[in-house]
Amino acid sequence: MSRDLYDLIGLLAAVCFILALKGLSSPKSARRGNLIGALGATIATVIVFFYANNGQALNNQTLILAAIAFGVVVGVPAARKVQMTQMPQLVALFNGVGGGAAALVAIVEYLKLGESASTAVVVATVFTVIVGCISFSGSIVTFLKLQELMTTRPVVFPFGRQIIVLTLIGVVVSGGWVINSGSTTALLINGLLSLLFGVLFVLPVGGADVPIVISLLNAFTGLTVAASGYVLETTLLIVAGTLVGASGTILTRLMAEAMGRSLFGTLFGAFTAKASSDTNQVDTRPVKSGSAEDVAILLNYAQRAVIVPGFGLAVAQAQHTVRELADLLAAKGVEVAYGIHPVAGRMPGHMNVLLAEANVPYEQLVEMEEINPTFPQTDVVLVVGANDVVNPAAKTTPGCPIYGMPILDVALAANVVFLKRSMRPGFAGIENELLYEPKTTLLFGDAKDSLTKVVGALKKL
Amino acid sequence: MMASELMSNELALLAIFILSIFVGFEVVSKVSTTLHTPLMSGANAIHGVILVGAIVVADHAKTTLEITLAIAAVVLATINMVGGFVVTDRMLQMFKGKSKSKKESGDDK
Numbered sequence: 045m046s047r048d049l050y051d052l053i054g055l056l057a058a059v060c061f062i063l064a065l066k067g068l069s070s071p072k073s074a075r076r077g078n079l080i081g082a083l084g085a086t087i088a089t090v091i092v093f094f095y096a097n098n099g100q101a102l103n104n105q106t107l108i109l110a111a112i113a114f115g116v117v118v119g120v121p122a123a124r125k126v127q128m129t130q131m132p133q134l135v136a137l138f139n140g141v142g143g144g145a146a147a148l149v150a151i152v153e154y155l156k157l158g159e160s161a162s163t164a165v166v167v168a169t170v171f172t173v174i175v176g177c178i179s180f181s182g183s184i185v186t187f188l189k190l191q192e193l194m195t196t197r198p199v200v201f202p203f204g205r206q207i208i209v210l211t212l213i214g215v216v217v218s219g220g221w222v223i224n225s226g227s228t229t230a231l232l233i234n235g236l237l238s239l240l241f242g243v244l245f246v247l248p249v250g251g252a253d254v255p256i257v258i259s260l261l262n263a264f265t266g267l268t269v270a271a272s273g274y275v276l277e278t279t280l281l282i283v284a285g286t287l288v289g290a291s292g293t294i295l296t297r298l299m300a301e302a303m304g305r306s307l308f309g310t311l312f313g314a315f316t317a318k319a320s321s322d323t324n325q326v327d328t329r330p331v332k333s334g335s336a337e338d339v340a341i342l343l344n345y346a347q348r349a350v351i352v353p354g355f356g357l358a359v360a361q362a363q364h365t366v367r368e369l370a371d372l373l374a375a376k377g378v379e380v381a382y383g384i385h386p387v388a389g390r391m392p393g394h395m396n397v398l399l400a401e402a403n404v405p406y407e408q409l410v411e412m413e414e415i416n417p418t419f420p421q422t423d424v425v426l427v428v429g430a431n432d433v434v435n436p437a438a439k440t441t442p443g444c445p446i447y448g449m450p451i452l453d454v455a456l457a458a459n460v461v462f463l464k465r466s467m468r469p470g471f472a473g474i475e476n477e478l479l480y481e482p483k484t485t486l487l488f489g490d491a492k493d494s495l496t497k498v499v500g501a502l503k504k505l
Numbered sequence: 506m507m508a509s510e511l512m513s514n515e516l517a518l519l520a521i522f523i524l525s526i527f528v529g530f531e532v533v534s535k536v537s538t539t540l541h542t543p544l545m546s547g548a549n550a551i552h553g554v555i556l557v558g559a560i561v562v563a564d565h566a567k568t569t570l571e572i573t574l575a576i577a578a579v580v581l582a583t584i585n586m587v588g589g590f591v592v593t594d595r596m597l598q599m600f601k602g603k604s605k606s607k608k609e610s611g612d613d614k
Contacts, residue, residue, distance in 0.1 A: 061551050062528055066546045068593075069536040075597040078547050082590040085554050089586075092557045104572060111563075111576045115583025122584075123591035128599075134592055135546045140583035146555045148578035152562040152571050164515070190602075259541075269552045270525075272516060276558050282518060283525050288552045295545055297535070302538050306550050347582075392541035401599045411538075434581040496511025 045367045050095040053087060054280035054455050060084025085488055088280055092323050103478035119343035128398055129358040132390040133190035136258045139265055141185025146268040147176030147235070154231060163223070168271045173231065174238045176268040177259045181242030186261070187256050189246075190390055196254075199247040208244045215241050229318050250446070255391045256299050256307070263292025267460065289388060302386040331467070334485040339426075339461050341487070343498070344505050346423035346459075348379040352452055353399065355389045356429010356465065360491035363402035369410070369499050376502075381409050383415040383425075385433035412452055426463045427454060429491045435476045444474050460484045463494045546593040553586025 059083015061084050089112075096102055119138075126134045150172035151338075157166065167421025188194045209456055218234040219269045221227075244397065249257050266288025300307045343349055351366060370380045388395045396409060410418075419425070436455045454460050455478055462479060463485060480482055489492050536544055559582045563575035 052564060057554075061554075062532060062546060064551065065529070065532045065544070068544045069533050069540065071537070071540060074543055075594065078543070078550075078590060078593045078597060080566040081547055081551055082594075084588070085551070085556075085586050088554050088557050089560070092560050096561050096564045100561070104563050104566060107576055108560055108563050109571070111579035114581045114585045116587050118580075119586075120591055121555035123588040123595065126592065126595075128529070131546075131592060131596065132542075134588070135542075135549055136507075138585050138589045138592070139549050142549065142552050142555060142589075145559055145578045145582035145585060148574050148581070149555060149558045149562050152566060152575045152578070155568075155571055156562075156565060188582045232561030255542075262545055262552070266548070269555045269558070270522065272555065272558050274522075276561055277518075278557060278561070279518070279521060281554060281558055282521055284551055284554045286522055287529040287532075288548045290526045291533040292545070292548055294530055294533050295541060295548070298533075298536065298538075299541055302541070311564055337549035386538040391545075393539040394542065396539045397542070397599045399598055427538050 045091070045100055050091060052277070053091050053277060057084040057088040057246075058280055060087070060282040061287055065287060088284075121225055127361075128394075129355070129361075130191070130392075132255060132258065132394070133187045135391075136183045136190060136261075137184045139258065139262050140180050140187065143176045143183060143261070143265040143268060145176075145178025146265060146272050147173050147180060149272050150176060150268075150275065151231065151235070153272070155228070157226075159434060165275055166223050166226075168274045170222050170231075170234065172268045172271040172275065173235055174215055174219055175264050175271075177235050177243065178242035179264045179268065181239040182246045182257070182261050182264075185243050185246040186258055194492075196250075198250040202211075204248060206243075208241070211241045211244055213479035224467045232312075255387065256296060257290060258391075259296040259299055263289050263296060266290075266292050275403050299387075299392055302392060329480050331479055332482070332484060334461070334487055336487065336494065337501045339410065339483060339487050339498050339504060340501035342424050342459055342461065343373060343378065343426070344376065344502060346373075348380050348381075348418075348422045349373060349424045349426060350381050350383045350419070350422050350454075350457070352383045352385070352425060352427045352430050352434060352454060353388060353395050354385075354428065354430020354433060355394075356428070356431075356463065356491045358389055358394065358398055360429065360493075362428065362492035362495050363398050363404075365492050365495040365499065367399070367402045367404050369495055369502070370404070372499060372502055380408065381410045381415065383412070383454075384409050385412050385430070385452050387449075388430055388433045392426075403465075410452060416453050419453050422457040423458040424459045424461060425454040427460065428467075428495070429463060431464075431476055432474065434476055434478065435474060437474050437476065440477075441474075446474060454478070455481065458483065462486045463491050464488060465490060509594055543593055543596045544594060546589060550589025552594055553582055555575050557611050558582075578611035 064081030065079045067073040150169045154169045189196050200365050214237045218237055222230040222234050246257055267284045270282050270285030273285055373380050384395050385391050432446055434452050436452045437444050440447045460483055553609040559578035561605040563579055
């Protein structure tokens with residue numbers, strides 16, 4: 045296959061990627077957009093087999109095909125079987141392995157770079173290794189946080205800021221060393237320091253901000269792909285990588301805006317804020333805990349009820365039960381709406397996806413800006429497994445990890461019912477004052493069990 | 506390759522890079538919060554095309570070390586690409602159910 049033909053087909057794939065991103069930006073065309081993207085990726089992968097070795101079978105072709113088959117066998121079932129609740133960490137993981145792949149490509153390319161390589165190519169190679177490694181280790185840490193294999197709170201340690209700055213200096217200096225010396229040892233040290241920096245960079249990020257970091261690391265991986273496209277002189281990789289880098293940056297900013305956070309504050313907030321040691325204190329103040337019957341009675345005599353879903357709903361897979369409850373209330377003449385916080389759950393839009401799965405009518409899903417003014421006219425708010433997104437500390441406690449995040453003002457409603465597993469604080473690890481208010485009733489237990497009991501009690505009334 | 510030719514090639518790559526930045530910015534500048542997650546996931550799958558780069562270096566690889574690293578890159582890139590598109594499709598499949606229920610819910614209320 046001639047270079048011209050290869051580039052031409054590569055251009056076709058690049059257009060597919062642009063159309064994919066465009067399609068994904070609108071609900072109607074989103075699914076088609078994703079399929080167009082997949083088509084572009086398939087085209088790009090197939091034609092490289094006909095081009096890379098001047099039309100002959102590639103060296104190591106059997107190994108390559110086996111590796112692709114293995115990747116498919118690992119990736120597809122993981123993507124198919126994953127629970128809705130675990131999708132965010134799967135995306136983080138996929139992003140991490142992509143960054144890892146880019147770093148490996150750059151390392152192999154580096155080992156083969158001869159004396160003739162231009163400085164620009166060496167710089168691009170080192171850049172790919174550094175950012176790819178950061179993306180890889182950073183994504184692994186976000187995965188561990190979201191999977192709750194490690195603490196979800198910001199990890200702040202003594203001299204953290206100094207250590208991270210020193211590591212960054214180490215990354216830059218060792219990168220310069222690689223470029224000057226061309227030594228493999230230098231590259232190894234550079235890679236290891238970059239991996240360390242990725243870990244340190246993500247550790248202090250609080251649980252609720254993790255989605256923003258995933259998005260940022262996603263943009264990082266895009267840039268590494270673009271840089272490796274430069275090294276390998278593959279235009280398609282430059283276009284695809286840059287597209288993801290640019291759109292990922294915008295998306296990161298949009299997400300941060302939706303949470304009312306500055307990007308800078310998200311990434312470095314944990315360094316500037318004091319370690320919130322007071323969250324570990326066990327609060328012994330009394331709370332009002334009620335039975336399913338109490339909650340059913342409260343709902344039965346409400347004129348307007350708002351359901352605020354959170355991650356607990358996703359964990360308990362209670363989306364169908366919550367719909368059953370809402371339908372029952374609607375049949376009894378109660379006006380029901382869902383108050384959807386943009387970042388409820390573990391990712392923006394998580395609740396929309398979950399409730400859409402249970403066929404909740406789209407009109408009932410009300411976004412934060414629209415539902416907030418209606419809370420004073422609301423009799424009962426049913427908070428199902430949400431915490432941080434209704435925590436008034438975001439408004440009242442400067443310095444707490446979620447300070448400044450817009451919240452659902454459920455405290456303005458006449459009654460608030462929390463369905464919670466325990467008194468454990470939310471993902472961000474902050475105490476919620478609202479739990480101790482006299483207007484608040486707590487119903488402990490798994491969200492699905494509790495909802496089923498409430499539905500049962502409501503049917504008897 | 507002559508020096509001037511090399512230069513124009515590099516310039517062309519730079520132009521592609523800069524234009525791609527603008528396209529990337531433009532394409533996603535208006536997107537509702539609902540679609541943030543699938544969009545991120547879809548973009549994530551797109552950078553899986555690093556698979557192309559992984560295949561190219563696997564073809565060039567000579568020593569055992571190079572081959573091992575390159576093949577590892579192929580595996581990781583494939584997981585990123587294929588898994589990414591499948592998981593995005595699953596997310597969007599659930600959105601599709603929404604428009605269907607819109608019609609169905611007509612007699613609910």
